[in-house]
Amino acid sequence: MAERLSPPARFTPVSSDDLRIAEVPFLTQINLRVDPKSRAAADIGLALGAPLPTDPGTCTSAQADVLWMGPDEWLVVGERGDDPEGTIRAAAGTAHVGITDVSAQRTVISVDGPRSRDLLAHGCALDLHPRVFGPGRCAQTMLARALVVLAATGEEGFRVFVRSSFAGYLADWLLDAAGEYLRKGTVTSR
Amino acid sequence: MLLIPCPWCGPRDEAEFHYGGQAHVAYPENPAALSDEEWARYLFFRDNPEGRFAERWNHTAGCRRWFNAVRNTATNEIEAREVIA
Structure with a gap:
């Protein structure tokens, strides 16, 4: 069987004390x-x-x-x-x-950590305050002009469902926007 | 940018919506009986009021549902909205 590649397969997960971004493929x-x-x-x-x-x-x-x-x-x-x-x-x-x-329609990028709301707020017009968008909330909206489904999975954790063809772009955008939150204790792993 | 209150999703940016033109334009009961001019009036002629205007919107980037809203074209205030069943 051919190897199955997720759309942002070239995307490298990053994590720091403040933020963790990784793909959750093939849900x-x-x-x-x-x-x-x-x-x-x-x-x-x-x-x-x-x-x-x-x-x-x-x-x-x-x-x-x-x-x-x-x-x-x-x-x-x-x-x-x-x-x-x-x-x-x-x-x-x-x-x-x-x-x-519709498994092939979207892939999932998980954004977790104390600065996850700050990161998403860079490109999303929704009110992401925990009082409004806490665990158990989800929304279809736009993140950095890409159509996404946002789901709050925990107090500081989100799942970003993004269409496969936009996933590479969104991963690049997230990494770029996360620059300021990744300086402290960044671990990059493959 | 307008902040449009989707009846399902709540207030969202205008960029998430697709405009559907004037609301409550009824399809002619017997289209075959219309003259060319009457048919053209049904297809192309719409009100253009200054003030309250009922129009259709689709929340394309969200729940993808159509709804009607009454917008004041002078102030862009949205006064009422209704779900289309």
Whole structure:
């Protein structure tokens, strides 16, 4: 089998006391379209371990991360090799549900550390204050003019979902913008 | 830049949106019966008021949903908005 390369494969993870940036490649991502009031939506939530989040800009995390994408649309994110699609299909049965594997659409860059909010704020117009955008929040927006899905995974950690063709550009931009936060104790690893 | 309140995502930059023109332009009930001029009026003629104007927006960089908003074209204040089902 041919070696599988992620789009920003030439991107080198960096970390310092203040900031850690690394790619999280090849996560399993499923786009889910279903009427939130339907029986199928409840069944899928049950199978995934948490009800589908219906508040705009929120995500839940149980067997897989479920990110709100729209009033009837979610992005289900599993670890590499997980099969959330099988779980969803089994729960949905023959109901009117749209399930699409979009794993190749986006790759994920994780931004972590006390200065992660400062770094993202360089190129994102959203209010990223922890009171507004704390753990459990997600948003589709623009980061440095690239379309991204931002998800707050912890108090200081974010996942940036970016389209594969923009990933190299965004990785370059993040590294450039992170310059001032990486001076202290920077470790670069391959 | 305008700060446009998406009914789903909240206030976002204008750059995240696509403009959809005047809202509530009804499709003719019987298009075949229209004269060329009436058809052209339906296709190309839109209001251009100074003041309140109902228009369509799509939040292309966010939830990708269409909604209607009433914008004051003189002050750019957005006074009302509604979800399109």
